[in-house]
Amino acid sequence: MLCDAFRLSLQNSLKALNKTLPSLAQRSEHWDLVYDWDLQIMSTALEEIAGKHLPQLIVFDLVHRVKKIISHNGQETNIILLNLHGSVEDRRGYKIKLYDDSLAILELLKAKGICMAAASRTDDPPAAKELLRALDIDQYFTYKEIYPGSKVSHFKKFTQASGISYADMLFFDDEERNIDDISRLGVTCVLVEQGMKHTVLENGLKKFASKHAR
Numbered sequence: 001m002l003c004d005a006f007r008l009s010l011q012n013s014l015k016a017l018n019k020t021l022p023s024l025a026q027r028s029e030h031w032d033l034v035y036d037w038d039l040q041i042m043s044t045a046l047e048e049i050a051g052k053h054l055p056q057l058i059v060f061d062l063v064h065r066v067k068k069i070i071s072h073n074g075q076e077t078n079i080i081l082l083n084l085h086g087s088v089e090d091r092r093g094y095k096i097k098l099y100d101d102s103l104a105i106l107e108l109l110k111a112k113g114i115c116m117a118a119a120s121r122t123d124d125p126p127a128a129k130e131l132l133r134a135l136d137i138d139q140y141f142t143y144k145e146i147y148p149g150s151k152v153s154h155f156k157k158f159t160q161a162s163g164i165s166y167a168d169m170l171f172f173d174d175e176e177r178n179i180d181d182i183s184r185l186g187v188t189c190v191l192v193e194q195g196m197k198h199t200v201l202e203n204g205l206k207k208f209a210s211k212h213a214r
Contacts, residue, residue, distance in 0.1 A: 053208065057115045057143075057169045059119050061192070109140075115162070116141050120147075143157075151182055170188045172189075172192050179191050
């Protein structure tokens with residue numbers, strides 16, 4: 001069972017999150033966010049991992065790729081953060097929007113005081129950074145390593161800048177090669193196959209807690 005102090009803290013965080021989401025959605029006419037967020041489920045999930053080891057740093061992959069779809073010019077930029085996809089207009093007129101649970105996840109982790117970082121091997125760092133600012137989510141990431149090269153080099157920078165060991169990091173990415181490379185460093189890694197949803201976050205936190213309970 002949770003101690004009364006933690007239960008009260010958890011309830012207050014969830015209430016604050018519930019109040020925050022609508023106002024965030026109204027900040028910009030460009031935002032087309034769908035909140036599929038069951039606070040009771042997340043509350044239960046947090047209770048299950050309460051008192052166990054939590055990551056000091058959670059790193060999210062930021063993939064920048066171009067794929068052909070039906071649009072005014074035949075292609076659209078598809079940038080994935082926690083698997084972001086497709087309604088803020090960037091400088092080239094492409095439309096980007098946050099994946100369903102993304103903002104709620106960022107808000108929840110921020111409310112719980114967990115540090116976050118963004119990593120990307122994109123060959124267009126200025127565009128990726130511009131997107132983070134345009135979507136107003138740059139504020140959530142204490143550390144950002146956005147440039148071509150190995151994800152291993154990104155994580156070396158993270159541990160140097162933060163002083164946090166690899167063992168205390170949790171990483172979400174949609175590419176198996178990145179998962180393989182970073183797992184070798186001792187980081188707990190989770191493959192994101194169909195978008196970053198609250199259930200993926202829950203499973204990642206449980207995997208991290210289980211690993212440190214050994």
